[in-house]
Amino acid sequence: MEIRTKNFNQNVNVALAMPTLKKAIRKATTRFNILRKQSLAQLEDVDGLRNRVKKIKEDTINNLEYYLEILKKSVQSTGGKVYRAKDGKEASEIITKIAIDNGVNKIVKGKSMVSEEINLNEVMIKKGIDVIETDLGEYIIQLAGETPSHIIVPAVHKTRGDVSNLFVEKLGIEKTDEVEKLTAAARKALRKEFCNADMGISGVNFAVAETGSIVIVENEGNGRLSTTMPKIHIALMGMEKVIPTLEDLALFLKILARSATGQKMTSYVSIITGPRKEDETDGPEQFHLVIIDNGRSKILADKDMKESLYCIRCGACLNVCPVFNNIGGHAYGWVYPGPIGSVITPQFLGLETAKMLPYASTLCGACYEVCPVRIQIPRLLLKLRNRISEQTDGVKIKREFAERIVMNLWMKSLRSKFLYELLSSFGAFITNLIAKNGKIKSLPFVLSRWTDERDFPPFAKKSFRKRWEEVKNG
Amino acid sequence: MDKDILINEFGREFTAIGGVFVKTKGEEEAVSYIQNLLKERNVDNYIVWNEPFVNEITRGLKDIKVTDALTNVKEWRNATINSDVGITTADYMISNTGTIVLKTGKGKPRLASLLPPLHICVVDKNKFISDISEIFESTRNMSTESKIEFLTTCLTFITGPSRTADIEMTLTIGVHGPKEIHVVIV
Numbered sequence: 175m176e177i178r179t180k181n182f183n184q185n186v187n188v189a190l191a192m193p194t195l196k197k198a199i200r201k202a203t204t205r206f207n208i209l210r211k212q213s214l215a216q217l218e219d220v221d222g223l224r225n226r227v228k229k230i231k232e233d234t235i236n237n238l239e240y241y242l243e244i245l246k247k248s249v250q251s252t253g254g255k256v257y258r259a260k261d262g263k264e265a266s267e268i269i270t271k272i273a274i275d276n277g278v279n280k281i282v283k284g285k286s287m288v289s290e291e292i293n294l295n296e297v298m299i300k301k302g303i304d305v306i307e308t309d310l311g312e313y314i315i316q317l318a319g320e321t322p323s324h325i326i327v328p329a330v331h332k333t334r335g336d337v338s339n340l341f342v343e344k345l346g347i348e349k350t351d352e353v354e355k356l357t358a359a360a361r362k363a364l365r366k367e368f369c370n371a372d373m374g375i376s377g378v379n380f381a382v383a384e385t386g387s388i389v390i391v392e393n394e395g396n397g398r399l400s401t402t403m404p405k406i407h408i409a410l411m412g413m414e415k416v417i418p419t420l421e422d423l424a425l426f427l428k429i430l431a432r433s434a435t436g437q438k439m440t441s442y443v444s445i446i447t448g449p450r451k452e453d454e455t456d457g458p459e460q461f462h463l464v465i466i467d468n469g470r471s472k473i474l475a476d477k478d479m480k481e482s483l484y485c486i487r488c489g490a491c492l493n494v495c496p497v498f499n500n501i502g503g504h505a506y507g508w509v510y511p512g513p514i515g516s517v518i519t520p521q522f523l524g525l526e527t528a529k530m531l532p533y534a535s536t537l538c539g540a541c542y543e544v545c546p547v548r549i550q551i552p553r554l555l556l557k558l559r560n561r562i563s564e565q566t567d568g569v570k571i572k573r574e575f576a577e578r579i580v581m582n583l584w585m586k587s588l589r590s591k592f593l594y595e596l597l598s599s600f601g602a603f604i605t606n607l608i609a610k611n612g613k614i615k616s617l618p619f620v621l622s623r624w625t626d627e628r629d630f631p632p633f634a635k636k637s638f639r640k641r642w643e644e645v646k647n648g
Numbered sequence: 649m650d651k652d653i654l655i656n657e658f659g660r661e662f663t664a665i666g667g668v669f670v671k672t673k674g675e676e677e678a679v680s681y682i683q684n685l686l687k688e689r690n691v692d693n694y695i696v697w698n699e700p701f702v703n704e705i706t707r708g709l710k711d712i713k714v715t716d717a718l719t720n721v722k723e724w725r726n727a728t729i730n731s732d733v734g735i736t737t738a739d740y741m742i743s744n745t746g747t748i749v750l751k752t753g754k755g756k757p758r759l760a761s762l763l764p765p766l767h768i769c770v771v772d773k774n775k776f777i778s779d780i781s782e783i784f785e786s787t788r789n790m791s792t793e794s795k796i797e798f799l800t801t802c803l804t805f806i807t808g809p810s811r812t813a814d815i816e817m818t819l820t821i822g823v824h825g826p827k828e829i830h831v832v833i834v
Contacts, residue, residue, distance in 0.1 A: 198816070201816070201817050202817050205817060248792070248796075251793075251796070252796060252801075308824070309814075310812045310814040310815070310823055311812075311814035314814065314815075327813060327814055327817065328814070329814050329815065330814070330816075330817065332815070333816060334815055334816050334818075337815055353815045353816065353818040353820055354820055356815060357812065357815065357820040357822075357823055360823075361822070361823060361824060364824065365729075365824070368824075369729060384792060384795065385792065385795050385796050385799060386796070387799060393810070393811050393812060393823075394810055394811070394812050394823040394824050394825065395762060395810040395823060395824035395825025395826075396823070396824045398758070398762050398804070398824075398825065399762065399763075399824055399825075402758045402759060402762065402802075403725075403759075420784045420787055420795065420799075421781075421784050421785065421788070423784065424780055424781045424783075424784040424785075427780060428780070428781075437807075438661070438744075438745040438746075438807070439745045439747055439780075439805060439807040440807065441806065441807055441808050441809065441810055441811055441825065442804065442805065442806060442807075442810075442825065443804070443805040443807075444802055444803070444804050444805075445799055445802070445803040445804075445805075446801065446802050447796055447799045447800070447801055447802070447803075448796075448801055449801065450752075450801050451753070451754075451801055453753075453754040454752060454753065454754060454757060454801065455717050455718070455719070455720075455721055455724045455755075455757040456721070456724060456725065456728070456757040456758050456759045457752065457757070457758055457801060457802065
C-alpha cells in the first residue's frame, strides 16, 4: 500500500472536511462497541480469559523462533510447504515462483493485511497475473482503486449509492439502491472468479504450531471458497500469528469474534491442515505457507515494544478511539489504522516517516481497556513519543520557539512553589479579566490554536490551595 | 448434560442467527420434511455427502437428481456449482453458539456446505455438545499425529448462513456461502 503517513495533518483535514465519512465510521464503530460489550458480558470471566490469551501471546512471542520451527515441521509433516520471507520482495518472489511454476493466470484472494503491507496485488498484476479480492468490502475498494478505511469493514466509507455507481460501471448491472441486489451482483461476479481461479491466497488469523494448522475466521465464505476451489492454496502470515496448541486456539476463538463484531462466533471458522488427501473430492492439491517478517523481528528485538506483536487484529481499539472516530482509517496513511496502527506503523516504516502517528492520541486509554490481549497501547505511544522527541532513529523535529518557551516555563514553575503560585495567581487574574460570561472565546497568537476549536475556561478566582487553607483554619 | 437441554439451547442460538431448526421424531418425518422443502423450492437436483447417516435419509428422497460426493472430482465440481441444495450431516453441534462442525474426508467434501444456496444438515441427538472447548479438550492426550488426523484437512465451524455488513453496515445474508441453513434433527 502506498505510504501517506508523512501527510498526516493534511490527511486529517481532508477527513474532517467530510461529515459523511465521520457519520459512516461512527455507524460502524458504535454498533461494534455496543455488540462487543453485550457479547463479552455473556462470558463468565472476561478478564480471566484476557489474561490467559495475553499470557499465551507473551510466552509465544518470547519464544517465537522455537514455535515457528515447530510450525514449520508440522506443516511439512502434513504435506504442505513452508517458506520464510524476510520482506515483501522475498515473499513476492516466492509467490511468483509458485505461480509461474504452476501456470497460474488468476488468483483469488481472501483478506490479508500483510499482503497489503507488501503490495502483493500490484506485484502480481505487473507480472500479468490477475488478482481479485473476494471479501465484499475489499472487492469494492479494489474496483474503486481505493484503500480500506477500517480493518473489519474496509468499505464502510462508501454509501450504497457509491457502490451502485461502481457496480454499474464495472459490472454492468442496473442502477439500484438495494443493498441485497448489490451484494447479489458481487456474489455472481465473484463466483465466476472462484471457479476459474488457479490459485487462492489467504491470510491467517492463527497458525497452530503443534498441528501445522492455519485458521481463517470470516463471515462471508470467501475465505473458504478461495482455499477450496483453486488447485493451489497459499497462506500468507505475519510471523507473530503462531500460537502453540489447539487448546490455546479455543481460547482465542472465544474472544476474537466477540471483540471484533460482538458475534459469539463468526459464520465460518476454518482450521486447515495441509492439502487435500487423495481420497477427497475437493480441496486444494497444494498447500504453501509463507511466513513473513517484514520488520517484525525488529519489533521482537525491542524489549519495550515487542508487546505490539500480540495484536490479533480484532479492531476493538479502533472502535473506541475518539481520534479514529473523528478521522477514519485513511488518515493514518498506511495499512493499519487506529491505536494499534499508531503503534506499529512507525515501527514498520520508521519513526521519521510516521512520526505524527504516536501523537494521534489523547492517551485516554480506551484502547487499552478493550484490547483482548491487553496491549498497553498508551504506554507504547508514550515510548514512541519519547524516542521521537529525543530524535532517535533518524527523526528530525523542529521545535517551535513558542513551544520551547512554554515548556521551559512549565518545567521551571513545577519545580518552584513560589513561581508556581505566582503564575497561578497571575493566570487567575488575567483569565478572569478577559473572560466574557465565564468563557474565553479567543486567545491571541499561538494560543488561538486552542480557542479555534474550543473555549478556554477562566481559572478559579481562588485557588484550591487557598480555599483549603481557609477551610482548615476554620 | 442432558441432550434435550443441549438441543433446545442449540435451537435458540441457531434460530437467533438466522438458521432454521427442525426437530423430527424419526427418519420418516425427516425424509418427508426434506422432500417437501425441496419441492417448495423447485429444486431438481442436490448434492450430498456419501456418509451412512445422511444416506439413510436421502435414500428416501424421490424424483430428484442427486450427485454423490464419491463421484469423480470434475463431476463433483460441476454439480456443486450448479446445484441448489447441499445435504450433509455434522460431526459436532455446539449448543452455546449454534455452531455446526464439519470434518472433511472421503465422501465428506467441503463444497457441499458452501456452494449451494441452501444447506441442509441432518443430525442425530448424540452429536450435541455444550462448548467449543470440549472438542479441543478431547484431543488433549492424543499424539500429534492423532491430533492432525482428528482435525482432518479442513475442520469447519459453521455458525449460521453467510453474511456481511460491508455496505453501509447493512446486514445482508448469503454473500458467498449459503443463504439458508436447515438443521434437521432425527
